[in-house]
Amino acid sequence: MKTTAKKKSLNPSDWEKATLDVIAHQGVSAVAVENIAKDLGVTKGSFYWHFANRKDLIVAALKRWQSDDKEVIKQEIWSIPDPHERLNAWFLLSAQPLQSHLIYATLLADRQHDFVAKVLKEVTLERLAYLQKSFQEIGYVEGQAKQQALMSYSVYVGYLHMAKTLHGKFKDSNNIENYAKYVAKQLIPA
Amino acid sequence: MKTTAKKKSLNPSDWEKATLDVIAHQGVSAVAVENIAKDLGVTKGSFYWHFANRKDLIVAALKRWQSDDKEVIKQEIWSIPDPHERLNAWFLLSAQPLQSHLIYATLLADRQHDFVAKVLKEVTLERLAYLQKSFQEIGYVEGQAKQQALMSYSVYVGYLHMAKTLHGKFKDSNNIENYAKYVAKQLIPA
DNA sequence: AATTGTCAATACGCAAGCGTATGGAAAATG
DNA sequence: CATTTTCCATACGCTTGCGTATTGACAATT
Secondary structure (H helix, E strand, O other): OOOOOOOOOOOHHHHHHHHHHHHHHHOHHHOOHHHHHHHHOOOHHHHHHHOOOHHHHHHHHHHHHHHHHHHHHHHHOOOOOOHHHHHHHHHHHHHOOOHHHHHHHHHHHOOOOHHHHHHHHHHHHHHHHHHHHHHHHHOOOHHHHHHHHHHHHHHHHHHHHHHHHHHHHHOOOOOHHHHHHHHHHHHOOO | OOOOOOOOOOOHHHHHHHHHHHHHHHOHHHOOHHHHHHHHOOOHHHHHHHOOOHHHHHHHHHHHHHHHHHHHHHHHOOOOOOHHHHHHHHHHHHHOOOHHHHHHHHHHHOOOOHHHHHHHHHHHHHHHHHHHHHHHHHOOOHHHHHHHHHHHHHHHHHHHHHHHHHHHHHOOOOOHHHHHHHHHHHHOOO
16 A cells, blocks of 8 residues: 555665564464565566565565664654653554654564564663663662563553554543553552 | 373373474574474474374464463462462563473564464563552552553563563572562562 | 274375575666 | 666576375274
């Protein structure tokens, strides 16, 4: 579903974005060059001009996802000086329906592939690090901050899967922002 | 890696167990009848005597997993009358390195398949229900109990993925049971 | 002893999907 | 205007993996 007839020629970036769409909704294993080509309105012949093979495409797409995500955190989270507010903002951001979150959730599934596992580990460790840092700024000692960060991040990951698994079954009863606030209240000391 | 030379003939149950092994470590998409046959020391010809097709095998395996899991909860959790103790036991059980948990984690990944999504939803809703019930017994009103259950369960799911993603990177610093107790203390009111 | 039922091996057809080879059209460049 | 570069289509070969067909071996039954 691309807005057809916009530009005449494709670049690697277009392929990466289309690939991320597939990863977000169907996982890495579902990335098939012929299908993505069809989505973009071309055939396989085009793909192998831009990329060497399927794996290169996926790696490039994941790299793009990783750096885009890092940029968002930098802009939206690290710009907040107060650690309380910052953590609150992070929980709110986590509950937002962003493609970035979907991708993270599916990657957790496809970590059998070593190149997926690599990106995943990097991203996870970095996220844990800045959560831990914020909790330390609040006053937690290192050990506790580490556990609190791990727990907070687990809530995030768990939530992603819940939302996917349960569908409407649970955004009816209580809306998402409410839940995010509830969680934040539980995990961030007053 | 089966203990070869034990019994001369296979039954559906053997196939289901071998399938769950694959699902636990590589996910549903990795279930290939020819490979599982090799694991069991036979060839494809045998498989199609026991099952109609690949999907039937997976469905049967998942059904087995679901009922086995239900049985464990019934034995280990519901036998505990006090809700505080019961919830504590549940968190401890969650941190145990059981195959059942691995399977749940990979299923979250492979929920593109409708038959996986179905089992997953059933299991998740049931688990949320008994968590919620226990929190209500503690004194939470329904709405809060629901959110608390969701959050607790999210920590569980998130933890499963963390453990997989981070590998040794985090069972060094603090052992798993310690973390489980820390989480329980945070989520279960004194 | 003959027959039937149970479990498994082998061989085949078939579709999906990756990667390659080759040629062509359109745009940039000289 | 000629030529090179850029981007894409078509056609092919190859592998993987599902499902079927056929045959066989061994055990249970009569």
